[in-house]
Amino acid sequence: MKQKKETANEIGPVSFEEAxxxxxxxxxxxxxxxxxxxxxxxxxxxxxxxxxxxxxxxAAAEKQIDKIVQMEQGKLIEKPLELWEEEQC
Structure with missing residues (x-):
């Protein structure tokens, strides 16, 4: 019996780590x-x-991290995430 090949559109639900x-x-x-x-x-x-x-x-994780806020003078301030890899470029 021939084994079915995984095609590009048959990835299915997988975690980031599995992918x-x-x-x-x-x-x-x-x-x-x-x-x-x-x-x-x-x-x-x-x-x-x-x-x-x-x-x-x-990208979704980065957006979530960007929404992590810090308290500064009673106001919530959103600060963008600076990835280490971006600093190396």
Whole structure:
């Protein structure tokens, strides 16, 4: 029986960590150069979807962190998050 391949639109509900782990696995498989062209294309498409999912979840987390407020003279002040990676660029 042939194993069903995971297509780009069949990721399903996964946590950020699961999506990141799947993406890392796909990157390693693609970098190995041992996959057939068709399988490489399918994995690449799935990887792109996983990357979009991860970026979306990171953006949502960043918005939540931005809403963490500090008390300053009795007023709530929203301060934007400065990510360490952005400082390195």
């Amino acid at each position: 990141l782990n799947k993406l890392e696995t796909i990157v390693n498989e693609l970098e190995s150069g041992e996959l057939a062209l068709e399988e490489s294309l399918t994995k690449f498409a799935t990887g792109m979807d996983l990357a979009k999912l991860c970026l979306s979840r990171l």
